[in-house]
Amino acid sequence: MRKFLKRLLFLDLIEGLVVTFRSQHPKHIYTEQYPAQSPKVAERYRGAPRLNINPENGETLCIACNLCALACPEALIVVGSERNEQTRRKELTTFTYDTSRCMFCGLCEDACPVDALELTQDFELATYTREGQIWDRQMLEEGPRPKQYKF
Amino acid sequence: MAETFLDSSELVLNMGPQHPSTHGVLRVVLRLDGEKVMGTECIIGYLHRGVEKIAENRTYQMFAPYVDRMDYVAAVSNGLGYCLAVEKLLNVEAPPRAQTVRVALTELNRIASHLIWLGTHALDIGAITPLFYTMREREEILNIFEKYCGARLTTHAFRIGGLQYELYDGFEQDVSAFCDMFPARIDEYEELLSGNRIWVDRLTNIGVLNAAQCKQYGVTGPLLRAAGVRWDLRKAQPYSGYENYDFEIPIRENGDTYDRYIVRMQEMRQSVRILRQAIKRIEPGPIMAKVPKVIKPPVGEAYVSIEAPKGELGYYIVSDGSTQPYRVRVRPPSFVNLQALEPMAKGALVADIVAIIGTIDIVLGEVDR
Ligand code: SF4
Ligand code: SF4
Numbered sequence: 441m442r443k444f445l446k447r448l449l450f451l452d453l454i455e456g457l458v459v460t461f462r463s464q465h466p467k468h469i470y471t472e473q474y475p476a477q478s479p480k481v482a483e484r485y486r487g488a489p490r491l492n493i494n495p496e497n498g499e500t501l502c503i504a505c506n507l508c509a510l511a512c513p514e515a516l517i518v519v520g521s522e523r524n525e526q527t528r529r530k531e532l533t534t535f536t537y538d539t540s541r542c543m544f545c546g547l548c549e550d551a552c553p554v555d556a557l558e559l560t561q562d563f564e565l566a567t568y569t570r571e572g573q574i575w576d577r578q579m580l581e582e583g584p585r586p587k588q589y590k591f
Numbered sequence: 592m593a594e595t596f597l598d599s600s601e602l603v604l605n606m607g608p609q610h611p612s613t614h615g616v617l618r619v620v621l622r623l624d625g626e627k628v629m630g631t632e633c634i635i636g637y638l639h640r641g642v643e644k645i646a647e648n649r650t651y652q653m654f655a656p657y658v659d660r661m662d663y664v665a666a667v668s669n670g671l672g673y674c675l676a677v678e679k680l681l682n683v684e685a686p687p688r689a690q691t692v693r694v695a696l697t698e699l700n701r702i703a704s705h706l707i708w709l710g711t712h713a714l715d716i717g718a719i720t721p722l723f724y725t726m727r728e729r730e731e732i733l734n735i736f737e738k739y740c741g742a743r744l745t746t747h748a749f750r751i752g753g754l755q756y757e758l759y760d761g762f763e764q765d766v767s768a769f770c771d772m773f774p775a776r777i778d779e780y781e782e783l784l785s786g787n788r789i790w791v792d793r794l795t796n797i798g799v800l801n802a803a804q805c806k807q808y809g810v811t812g813p814l815l816r817a818a819g820v821r822w823d824l825r826k827a828q829p830y831s832g833y834e835n836y837d838f839e840i841p842i843r844e845n846g847d848t849y850d851r852y853i854v855r856m857q858e859m860r861q862s863v864r865i866l867r868q869a870i871k872r873i874e875p876g877p878i879m880a881k882v883p884k885v886i887k888p889p890v891g892e893a894y895v896s897i898e899a900p901k902g903e904l905g906y907y908i909v910s911d912g913s914t915q916p917y918r919v920r921v922r923p924p925s926f927v928n929l930q931a932l933e934p935m936a937k938g939a940l941v942a943d944i945v946a947i948i949g950t951i952d953i954v955l956g957e958v959d960r
Pocket of ligand 2: 501502503504505506507508509519551552553554555556557
């Protein structure tokens with residue numbers, strides 16, 4: 441009988457509605473308005489790659505050891521190097537990084553012995569072309585140069 | 592076919608692969624007699640990426656990020672299973688600190704996976720609201736993952752032999768804040784669903800799978816436990832120190848869709864219990880065992896299975912002594928559990944197929960690999 445009354449009075453539905461209305465309070469709003477309001481990603485976030493340069497003299501930190509290219513499961517890093525005849529050291533010439541194939545696993549930055557290659561907190565990687573996804577050395581050092589459209 | 596008053600013939604209907612309620616790219620061929628399902632056939636492979644073959648061309652460390660892409664809802668569990676299998680081949684064991692952190696992260700991941708299941712399952716049945724709430728709680732878990740390892744979904748959190756990343760400051764506080772907040776949220780979901788007449792009527796006695804059928808099909812995980820079998824690999828074959836944690840295996844008797852819902856809700860509460868114990872036990876110490884830079888396991892084979900959120904997840908690795916595995920075979924829980932669709936769906940109504948697919952909790956990335 442009580443069960444019947446409960447069913448008749450829609451108590452089970454009212455119970456659910458109470459929960460719904462409890463969450464209507466503006467304090468509980470959880471949605472982020474993305475382009476206007478950029479989320480704060482964590483410090484360890486694995487996003488866009490960057491080749492670090494020495495802030496004092498602007499030289500690259502990379503020693504062209506090729507370890508990152510060897511560690512990458514997708515083999516998408518290509519390190520070009522040249523032997524400097526005076527110092528008898530390898531020097532970095534080109535560095536390409538194909539972000540379209542990258543899965544941001546972080547194995548390359550773990551492999552780097554001098555912390556030259558780093559995955560940063562930047563996550564806005566969209567481009568208009570496939571070629572735009574292949575980052576060259578300049579782009580890796582200075583960051584991507586997004587096309588600006590004026591309206 | 593029996594003669595009917597209005598002459599009817601069997602209708603073959605394709606459900607999927609773009610159907611929103613098949614949870615991915617699953618195609619189910621339904622044979623219908625009116626509203627009644629006479630038979631089902633699953634057509635899979637739309638998301639096949641050849642993960643097992645990729646393993647043969649990668650070194651052991653390199654393959655670790657790929658396993659995250661199988662069950663992407665529970666990437667941490669996948670990573671744990673793979674790392675444990677390679678560690679067994681190498682005969683090393685992760686240090687205690689690493690093991691405790693692994694337990695904490697996999698339990699968080701179990702909750703995240705069940706939350707996704709709950710939200711989408713409820714959505715399929717017509718309750719839209721729980722999805723928003725479960726996503727909100729899952730966000731908290733993903734934030735912890737992001738702070739810990741830098742990725743939210745395909746985490747690559749564990750490495751062979753232990754962990755790569757040290758815990759960040761405030762990990763314990765974050766997890767205990769989650770543990771304090773979360774049980775009240777489970778109550779909220781139960782308030783929305785457990786007593787709701789539509790929910791109860793649409794789930795009870797739908798997709799019944801008894802214990803004998805479960806064993807016959809090799810079904811594991813919450814489906815098996817809802818049929819009354821107390822089988823959980825965390826208790827049956829403890830790994831990563833699960834034997835030291837105090838928790839229960841929730842079971843139910845009927846093996847219908849409603850019981851599976853109850854079992855998973857209980858499991859989330861048990862996971863919170865494990866989490867509370869785990870964060871108290873994190874002790875200082877190394878996080879990486881002594882593992883050579885170039886991993887070359889001795890010739891041999893190893894099978895390790897763990898209790899993933901969806902059931903038994905097994906990794907079978909054959910080593911030929913080189914840096915690359917000779918063969919990696921994955922036993923994905925979703926793939927095996929999906930077989931049970933046929934006996935569950937036979938005789939059901941078309942509208943219940945969605946509920947039955949939802950209750951198996953499949954992830955197509957894992958079914959197809
Ligand atoms: S993040 Fe992973 S996939 Fe991407 S370049 Fe580094 S190692 Fe390769
Ligand atoms: S591992 Fe580091 S130092 Fe070596 S080539 Fe790559 S970026 Fe340069």
